[in-house]
Amino acid sequence: MSYSLVKGFEEKGLPFNTYFCPGRINLIGEHIDYNGGFVLPAAISLGTTLYISKRADSLINIQSQNFDGAFTINPAEEQTYTPGNTWANYVIGCVDFLRQKGIQLGGYNLLFDSNLPIGTGLSSSASVEVLTLFALLSEVGISTFTKEEIAVFAQQVENNFVGMNCGIMDQFAVAMGKAGHAIKLNCETLEYEYIPVDFGNYTLVIMSTNKPRSLIHSAYNQRKAECEEALAIINKEHNYANLCAVPLHVAQAELSGILKQRAAHCITEQNRVLMACNAMQTNNLSIFALQLMGSHQSLRTDYEVTGIELDSLYNAAMQTDGCLAARMMGGGFGGCAIALVDAPKMELFKTTVAAKYNAATGLQASFYDCQLSNGVGKLANQI
Ligand code: GLA
Numbered sequence: 001m002s003y004s005l006v007k008g009f010e011e012k013g014l015p016f017n018t019y020f021c022p023g024r025i026n027l028i029g030e031h032i033d034y035n036g037g038f039v040l041p042a043a044i045s046l047g048t049t050l051y052i053s054k055r056a057d058s059l060i061n062i063q064s065q066n067f068d069g070a071f072t073i074n075p076a077e078e079q080t081y082t083p084g085n086t087w088a089n090y091v092i093g094c095v096d097f098l099r100q101k102g103i104q105l106g107g108y109n110l111l112f113d114s115n116l117p118i119g120t121g122l123s124s125s126a127s128v129e130v131l132t133l134f135a136l137l138s139e140v141g142i143s144t145f146t147k148e149e150i151a152v153f154a155q156q157v158e159n160n161f162v163g164m165n166c167g168i169m170d171q172f173a174v175a176m177g178k179a180g181h182a183i184k185l186n187c188e189t190l191e192y193e194y195i196p197v198d199f200g201n202y203t204l205v206i207m208s209t210n211k212p213r214s215l216i217h218s219a220y221n222q223r224k225a226e227c228e229e230a231l232a233i234i235n236k237e238h239n240y241a242n243l244c245a246v247p248l249h250v251a252q253a254e255l256s257g258i259l260k261q262r263a264a265h266c267i268t269e270q271n272r273v274l275m276a277c278n279a280m281q282t283n284n285l286s287i288f289a290l291q292l293m294g295s296h297q298s299l300r301t302d303y304e305v306t307g308i309e310l311d312s313l314y315n316a317a318m319q320t321d322g323c324l325a326a327r328m329m330g331g332g333f334g335g336c337a338i339a340l341v342d343a344p345k346m347e348l349f350k351t352t353v354a355a356k357y358n359a360a361t362g363l364q365a366s367f368y369d370c371q372l373s374n375g376v377g378k379l380a381n382q383i
Contacts, residue, residue: 014053014109017139021131021376022047023122024173025206025338026329027182027197028295029273031303033167035227036188036242037270040277041169042197043177044206044370048114048127049379050135055107060095062088065113075105081161087118090125093161094132097153105136117366120208121335125162126170129154134175134376147375148190151175165221177375184277188242195280197372202285202324202340206368207317207353209309209361211334220331223305227266230259244270265302269295289325289340293318296327296337305332309361313337316356322349 022043029039055061062071064087071088073079079096081089091110098105110132116124133150137143145153151171158164158171168187176183181194231243234254240246243266251263272291279287296314300306306314310328314337317326322345328337341349350367357365 016051016053016109017135018379019050019052019131019135019138019377020047020379021050021127021134022174022177022373023116023124023127024170024177025122025204025336025370026169026173027338028276028291028327029169029269030295030299030327030329030332031223031305032244032266032269032273033169033185033187034165034224035167035231035244035266037244037266038273038277039169039185039187040182040195040273041173041185042182042372043173043375044122045373046116046122046368046370047174047373048112048116048124048131050131051111051113052135052139053109054139055109058107060105060107061109062091063109063111064088065111066118075099081163087128089162090128090157091132093157094129094136094154096161097157098133098136103137103140103142105140108136108139110135117208117368119213120210121213121330121332122206123170123174123330125158125164126154127174129157130171130175130376133157135378138378147175148172150376152190164217165224173375175375177373179374180372182280182372184273188245195277197280198283199340200283200285201343203343203346204370205339205341205346205350206329206370207313207326207337207339208366208368209313209334209336209357210363210366211307211309211361213331213334216331216333216335219305219333223262223303226259226262230255230263233259234263243267261302261304265298268298268302272298285324285340292325292327292338292340299328299332303332307333309334309363310337312360313353313357313365316353316360317349319356320349320352321345 024041026041033039075095079092118124154171155168178194182197185192248267276291317323317339322342324340326339354365
């Protein structure tokens with residue numbers, strides 16, 4: 001194995017442990033986790049591996065196979081988000097979270113290695129956060145926190161340290177995934193149910209727009225603020241726990257303009273999630289497919305988070321032979337879409353969609369196959 005740091009662990013006779021945390025897809029339920037809605041994500045076989053070894057001193061050294069640079073911090077000292085720390089902020093934020101919880105960490109070398117395409121909406125950051133928290137807690141022998149609690153901690157790191165006001169979906173999915181299943185998650189209560197996923201003759205494919213997503217944080221936070229404003233207006237006369245709980249006719253009567261559109265997406269998306277879960281449980285793929293397409297249209301028209309790239313990819317997929325359904329996935333503004341494709345037609349589907357997408361945008365799409373997988377865990381060391 002070519003990993004110099006892992007080799008370094010071995011050469012110095014340092015024992016090390018290996019942990020893995022997946023990325024995630026979301027079958028349906030977009031931009032409603034932070035509105036108390038139901039979502040249907042799943043952990044995937046692509047993800048992040050962490051090699052961790054103890055150090056003689058009490059510092060933490062952070063490196064990645066995917067990026068240059070090494071970051072060394074003292075886990076006993078307060079840390080702040082620093083742009084120059086780039087990707088390592090996700091790790092440093094977790095170390096600081098554990099310090100604030102009163103957990104004393106020793107010195108560790110951390111080497112990350114990801115086969116997730118970074119920053120494309122497959123939750124590479126949630127994967128790193130949940131992985132860091134899970135591994136460090138395991139290394140110091142603290143087993144009092146459940147994986148659900150670790151997911152919530154990771155969300156707090158993302159909200160409070162990184163400054164992205166995300167919901168709980170990504171962290172929960174990568175922590176709690178189960179092979180062959182999606183998670184029907186109630187984001188208001190965190191109650192969940194594993195739903196077996198069987199697409200019959202169809203195969204799920206991830207399609208990346210390969211559009212850099214530089215403005216995602218501010219646009220995302222803006223959508224969240226709009227939803228909070230919509231609920232506050234409605235609740236002047238009512239008392240709904242969250243935006244997804246508001247009947248559509250009430251939202252239509254109380255709101256206007258952009259806030260009316262945003263609420264319409266959230267309320268109808270919640271309905272589509274419930275219909276999709278029911279369809280999956282009764283093997284009704286055509287009803288499931290209709291919900292996926294309805295989700296994309298609502299995210300395009302009412303929530304306005306698609307953009308030319310995701311819409312072009314969606315249109316290319318839907319116009320190509322063998323495609324049962326497609327939709328954008330994740331935060332939007334670039335990132336990935338998913339499609340359900342008749343398995344024997346998959347290779348032709350990919351080349352056709354790539355050509356159509358390139359003609360529309362000038363960009364090259366990428367395609368990723370994946371299985372639905374288990375959540376975070378410790379691996380047997382394999383060197
Ligand atoms: C990002 C966020 C999630 C969720 C999705 C949109 O992935 O991290 O919490 O809001 O966008 O559904």
